[in-house]
Amino acid sequence: MLKIAMAQMEVIPGHPDQNTATILRMIKQAKAQQADIVIFPEMAVPGYLLGDTWEQPSFIRDCESYGQDIIAAAQGITVMFGNVAADWTKKNNDGRVRKYNAFFTAQDGELVQPDGSPYPFTIKTLMPNYREFDDTRHFFSLQKLARELGTTPAQLLAPLTLSIGDQDYRVGCLLCEDGWSDDYELSPVELLRHQGKVDFYVNISASPYTLGKNGKRNRVFGHEASEAGAPLFYVNCIGLQNNGKTVYTFDGSSTAYDAAGRVVISAPEYKESLAVVTLDEMEGMPACQPPEEPEIAHIYRALHYGVRRFLENIHMKKVVIGISGGIDSAVAAALYCDVLGPENLLLVNMPSVFNSETTKGLSQQLAENLGCRYMIVPIQHSVDHTIEQLEHTPVTLLENGTKKSLQVSSFVAENIQARDRSARVLAGAAAAFGGGFTCNANKAETTVGYSTLYGDQSGFLAALADLWKHQVYALAHYLNDVVYGREVVPQGIIDIVPSAELSAAQNVDEGKGDPIKYPYHDYLFRSFIERWQKATPEDVLIWYAEGTVEEHLGCEKGLVARYFPTAEAFIKDLERWWNLFTGMAIAKRIQAPPILAVSRRAYGFDHREAQNGPYYTRKYRELKAKLLQEA
Secondary structure, three states, rough: OOOOEEOOOEEOOOOOOHHHHHHHHHHHHHHHHHHHOEEEEEEOOOOOOOOOHHHOOOHHHHHHHHHHHHHHOOOOOOEEEEEEEEEEHHHHHOEEEEEEEEEEEEEEEEEEEOOOOOOOOOOOOOOOOOOOOOOOOOOOOHHHHHHHHOOHHHHEEEEEEEEEEEEEEEEEEHHHHHOOOOOOOOOOOHHHOOOOOOOOOEEEEEOOOOOOHHHHHHHHHHHHHHOOOEEEEOOOOOOEOOOOOOOEEEEEEEEEEEEOOOOEOOOEEEOOOOOOOHHHHHHOOOOOOOOOOOHHHHEEEHHHHHHHHHHHHOOOOEEEEEEOOOOHHHHHHHHHHHOOOOOHHEEEEOOOOOOOHHHHHHHHHHHHHHOOOOEEEEHHHHHHHHHHHHHHEEEEOOOOEEEOOOOOOOOHHHHHHHHHHHHHHHHHHHHHHHOEOOOOOOOHHHHHOOOOOOOOOOOOOOOOOOOOOHHHHHHHHHHHHHHOOOOOHHHHHHHHHHHHHHHHHHHHOOOOOOOOHHHHHHHHHHHHHHHOOOOOHHHHHHHHHHOOOHHHHHHOOOOOHHHHHOHHHHHHHHHHHHHHHHHHHHHHHHHHOEOOOOOOOOEEEOOOOOOOOOOOOOHHHHHHHHHHHHH
C-alpha cells in the first residue's frame, strides 16, 4: 500500500536556505502521515525565475549544499525534489559551468540513479524558451547531452526503479515542460512509456499561473495518464517569482490523476498543502470536479495573492492611490483595501479645473465606502505656476545671445497635470505616509501608451496592467458582489464614460472621454499581443476585406460598421494605434513599473520587444491601396 505525499510549497526565488527549511519541515509532516514518498516541485531549492543569478558559481554551490541536507533527511521516506545540478568538469555553450534543471530522488540518505542516466538525477529534456521562460540560456538539456554522448534521448531517459518495502516500482520522472510536448520533436512521456511498464509518473513543475491554464493542463496530463494507463502526480509550487518587469503568481493546483486520467486530488490554489494518497486506492476514489466559477474569480485570486505577496516581499505596508472618479483607480483602491485594510490605504483626489463635480463626488463616495484615509489636493495652482515659469523664463541661445520663451500647448499642459499628480503629489504623499504609490493603468492603455511618462504611468507596481478594460469592469462587479458583498465601487463610477479629464475636450458630463473605444479596441489590441500567432495590420486588414474582423477578434458583431463607416476610417484608426503600439508605447512600457501577469501574454519579459518603429508589410500596403481605390 504505497502512500505518496504531494508537497505543494511556497518557493522563494533566490533563497535556497528558506526553501530547504520548508522542505525539511514538510518531510517531517509526510513522515508523520506514514507517507512512503514525498514529492516537491521543480527547482524547489533555488527557485526558478532567477535571471542571471544562475551565472553565480557560489550560488550554485550553495544550492548543491542545501540539496545534500535534503538527501540526508531521506531516512525512512523517499524524497523527490527539484534542484539545479552542476557538472563542474564541463561547460555550457556560454563557457560557464554546465548546469542542469534536475529531478533528484533520495532514499536512505543516498541518491537513486535513474536507469540509463550518466548522472544520479533526471535531467529536464525539453527547454522552454518562450513567454517568461529562458531555460536554454542557463541549462543544458537531455537532448543536447544525448548528442554530445553520441546517443539518443530514449537511451538516457528511462524510468527510475524504487525499492520500497518488498516491492519495486518503476517511476517515470518528468520536469514541467516534459509533459507539454505537442510542439516538440519528441515526447518524453512517450519515450518512457515505450520502455516497459511504468507504475506511475511524477511531473514536478514550476508553472506560473495564467488564465485558463489549469483546465488545459487537466486535459493534457489526464490524456497522458490515460494513454499510459498509469497514475500521474503533478506537483507545482506556490509563491511569487519575477523576471524584473513581469511578476508571476504560482498557484500550485497540484493534482493526482488516476490511470484513467481522472482528477482524484487537486490541491487548493495559493496555499501550502500536503496531500497524501494511497496508490492502490486511486481507482476507487471519486473524481474531483473543480467548482464552476466565472473567469473573473480566478483573476481576482491571482491579483489578490500577487499584490499581497509582492508587498510582503518588498516590506511595504502602506499604499497611496491617486483616485480620479474613474473605474481603474476605483478598482485598484478596492483591491488594495482588501489586501491591506483601510487604515493602511490613503486615497488622494487631485482635481484641476477640468475635473467635474461628478467625478470629485464619486471619488469621495468611493473613499467613504471603503472607510480608508482620504485627502483632496487641488493641483491647478501648481500647474499654472509651472506653465507660467516655462512660458516666462527666457531660453537663451548661448551661441548668439538671442532669447525666446517656450510655448506650452494644450497637449503639453495635459502632460504637466499628469506629472504634477504623480511626480509631485503622490510621490510626496507616499513618502510622508510611509509607503508607495500605484500605477493604475489597464492593458489597453499600456498597449498604446495612453498614459503620461513619469506621470500616471509611474508607481511601484501595475497590478491592473494585464487586464483589458472589460475585465476591469468585471472585477469591479466581482469586488462589489462577492468580495465585499456591498457596493464599494460606486455604480456611478461603473456607468460614467472613461476619461482622463485633462482638458475640456474630455468633459465627462458632456459624454466626452478617452479616444479608445474599448468594446472594439480591447479586442484589436489583444490580437497584437495575446494571440499565439500575433496579428499585424496585414491580418486585420485581410479580415476587414473579408468582413470577418469581429469574428477573428472576438468582439461584438456590428462594431466595425458602427465605429468606422468607411474603409478610410477603419484604416486610419488601425494605423493610429499600430503606430503607437510599435512606437512611443514601447518606450513607455520599457520604463513602466513591473506588471502583475494573469493573461497568456503580459507586457515585460513575457513580450520581448525592441524600439524599431512601426512597420507595414508589402501585402498590407497593396491591400490598403486596393481598398481605398475601391471606396
